[in-house]
Amino acid sequence: MTTKHVDHVTGVETTGHEWDGIRELNKPLPRWWVWTFYATIIWSIGYWVAYPAWPTLVGYTKGVLGYSQRATVTEEVATARAAQGSRREALASTPLDQIKANPDLLRFAMAGGGAAFGTNCAPCHGRSAQGFVGYPNLNDDDWLWGGKIDEIYKTIQYGVRSGHKQAQDSQMPKYGIDKLLDDKQIDDTAEYVLSLTGKATNTAAAERGKKIFAEQCVSCHAEDGKGKADLGAPNLTDAIWLYGGEKPAIVESIRTGRGGVMPAWQGRLDAVTLKALAVYVHSLGGGR
Template sequence: MSVKDRDPLTGHQTTGHEWNGITELNTRVPRVVWFFILVTHLWALAVWVLLPAWPLVTTSTKGILGLDQREEVAKKVVAANSDRAVWGERIKSLSADEILGDPELFARISDTGPQLFGDNCAGCHGAQATGGPGFPNLIDGAWLWGGDTDTVMETLRVGINAPHPDTRWAQMPAFGRDGLLPRNDIRMVVDYVQSLSGVKSPADTIAAGAEIFATNCTSCHGNDGTGNPDAGAPDLSDGFWIYGGDDEAMFRTIWGGRQGWMPAWEDRLTETERKIITVYLQHVRQDTVK
């Protein structure tokens, strides 16, 4: 078939290709397509002339406008750091209540706190700071070392069982694994400890567990089981549990012991950033309690 043949219906020339009786037409490219091709080429030429575009050996073409995104970003970072330094110093010098009572600073905490917490803390404590098995809930009001601003900031600074020279240190012995208590005694202690937070158990079991508890546990958790923040020993009567409060979880805790760990943030977060996280958590905890 000749390429000069024309389709009898449309009058268009054919390309000479045929598939199963279907002939391909040699139709023209629509004008609108040529228009957009032209416009995009003109736009590309304009961009090449006006903006940085072509790489050279050690640099690149600068363009007539002389725009440099690296310089623009650097200027914005400098401006943001300058602005942050002003309100950051105010946050560092004021108490948590004063910060939460200042609308401007409270807005800064609301914007910056979730980001800092999400980047550094949510991996263990969860996006909502509610913790999980082995990781404390930070908004339930139960703090191992205390929940006031200065104490929380110090915990963030030095960590828990961390390499920091001033780290907070706490460890619960493995009473079963190390042969300090037999299995039956551990089960009775579990029943007694659960009774402190309202779980019912047989009276004779609770009485026996109380004696074992008094001999082995009161030095850290206190005579009434309410804990000791100075030693990081948790309150066993408030119903809040890091590793679980059911029979199996508590047996494992007493049998094998526990030693939590939190990194020291002094080298990664500034004092202002640590305070922002602290005040943010205190604000979230207040909202949760309400």
């Protein structure tokens, strides 16, 4: 049996616990708080039964509802795929050149292509496809391997010098490294290339270079220097330069032959994604 102790200073009942004559005042928790606390305990018991809760030696209790976050994610991914369903099929069956005429399909392809571009292409071509030195800007209208949508599609599918059988392939001779031309000849040729865009500084050298160009370069870059897309030979008369349009960069190009590489994406990405990528790249503004 216990007797009630009342603290005579505050007039509040004590809990009866005593340490060296000091007693604890009895200030109970608010009732609503206590009841809420009990309710949460009861709730947790229900939770253990309904949901995965306790670890066991070989796994964990699964709960009667059979809830699993992994299953939920799988389901949501499947739902998202199903929601795309008809559009994916439409994209797969519509010829490339007709996709852009259908606003709904174009929007779908742009969204899917944009996402795939960000994951797969941005490391080389840049997040906005702006390109870097040696990696083409895909926004402009200058295309090494052709800017029609089916040409772009082919480049994406098989890559450039990727080793794939159908890859876009060609190789410019390494005129300097392989000693096909000496330094002076290379310099003359570079002066001639500069003259194509009106930037030559030494007309005599350019005149000498013209002869070398006619002998060595026209088979790929064409007599007028406008290049050939089926050989990946760039147009040397326009304002766009992959490796730079200044003389040192042009000299270096003739010396080493350059020759960038792009992987083949067929087999890595599914057919619908490849198609969406082609539409996306073609729609960046430079597509022909």
